[in-house]
Amino acid sequence: MNLHRKGRAALVLALVAVVGMAFRVSWNALRDIAGAVGADDTAAMLYPFVVDGLMALALIATLVLADRDRTFALRVLGAYTVASLVLNYVHGLVPELHGRTVDWGRLADWDPANWALVLLATSLPVGSIYFGSDLVAKVLHHRPAPIPAASTNAEESTGIDTKRSTADLPVSTPAPITPNAATLPRPVAVGFLKSTLPAKPSPSIAPVPAAPIERRAVAAESTRPRRATGRVPAVAKSTRPKRTPDQLLAEARKATADWPDAKVTGEGIRRAIHTSPANARSLRDTLLAERAATAAEAA
Numbered sequence: 001m002n003l004h005r006k007g008r009a010a011l012v013l014a015l016v017a018v019v020g021m022a023f024r025v026s027w028n029a030l031r032d033i034a035g036a037v038g039a040d041d042t043a044a045m046l047y048p049f050v051v052d053g054l055m056a057l058a059l060i061a062t063l064v065l066a067d068r069d070r071t072f073a074l075r076v077l078g079a080y081t082v083a084s085l086v087l088n089y090v091h092g093l094v095p096e097l098h099g100r101t102v103d104w105g106r107l108a109d110w111d112p113a114n115w116a117l118v119l120l121a122t123s124l125p126v127g128s129i130y131f132g133s134d135l136v137a138k139v140l141h142h143r144p145a146p147i148p149a150a151s152t153n154a155e156e157s158t159g160i161d162t163k164r165s166t167a168d169l170p171v172s173t174p175a176p177i178t179p180n181a182a183t184l185p186r187p188v189a190v191g192f193l194k195s196t197l198p199a200k201p202s203p204s205i206a207p208v209p210a211a212p213i214e215r216r217a218v219a220a221e222s223t224r225p226r227r228a229t230g231r232v233p234a235v236a237k238s239t240r241p242k243r244t245p246d247q248l249l250a251e252a253r254k255a256t257a258d259w260p261d262a263k264v265t266g267e268g269i270r271r272a273i274h275t276s277p278a279n280a281r282s283l284r285d286t287l288l289a290e291r292a293a294t295a296a297e298a299a
Contacts, residue, residue: 007220012188023052036097036107037121047125051087054128055080061135069138070207076131083124090117248275264288 027048034047058077062070088105091097098109107121108114243251256264261298264287270280 019056023048026052026088029088030084032097033087033107033121037118050128051084052081052123054132055084057132057135061139064139065142066144069142072138073135076135080124080127080131083120086117087121097198131179243275248273248279249283249286252287256287261288261291264291 030048030051031044034044035041039047055077058073058080062077064072092105107117151284175184251273252269256269259268264284266277266281266284269275269283269287270277273283275283
């Protein structure tokens with residue numbers, strides 16, 4: 001573990017050294033570019049911190065932020081990296097920038113390219129103010145997700161395993177009964193209770209003869225047929241006489257005399273004259289046919 005920490009510390013120190021040397025190499029190029037676009041000596045010396053310094057800030061923000069904020073920090077880092085690369089490339093192509101003998105505001109011979117380069121060099125300080133402030137605000141308002149404790153996870157996993165093992169048992173196993181020490185009989189010193197007198201011979205006991213088992217008379221099985229259970233008494237049976245089809249039709253005509261055709265249904269007839277559903281449907285068809293025939297004759 002100690003070697004692992006030392007290795008990480010050495011890696012961080014090496015990274016800081018490389019970044020510092022790279023910053024020093026890029027210093028001259030960015031300072032000369034700043035002087036070529038109109039910055040004074042002090043502003044030209046501070047200009048490398050505007051570009052490369054924001055790159056370092058964006059790199060630190062990517063290590064702290066997460067999700068969309070980290071994506072934003074990576075985009076800022078990539079954009080300023082490309083901008084610093086372009087300015088260093090222009091500084092290498094234009095030798096006049098090294099001795100500051102180039103015309104003021106002239107970074108390229110082709111006008112569109114010169115305008116784009118001047119716009120890039122002059123917009124980086126403003127972008128550093130905006131993006132740097134936004135990154136710092138995101139880092140200050142960032143709340144890292146809480147890491148659950150190892151003990152809590154262990155307890156939860158143990159509880160889950162216990163519940164699963166209990167539910168998988170086909171039959172619940174009762175807990176072992178532990179006898180209470182207070183309820184156990186106390187040992188008795190048998191040696192002190194033994195009598196020293198000689199034992200008397202006990203008289204033999206004659207066996208008692210067992211009484212014979214008397215056979216009891218069993219009632220003979222009755223040959224009379226049993227009465228069927230669940231039979232409905234005659235009194236409970238309905239005394240209503242069975243109606244003929246003509247009687248049912250007459251009752252249906254009387255009950256539906258003032259009904260409209262839409263109301264003449266099998267269910268309505270069944271409830272009106274108290275008949276079976278099959279008879280009600282047959283009566284419905286007959287009544288509707290009679291009504292249709294009467295309407296046709298009237299027309």
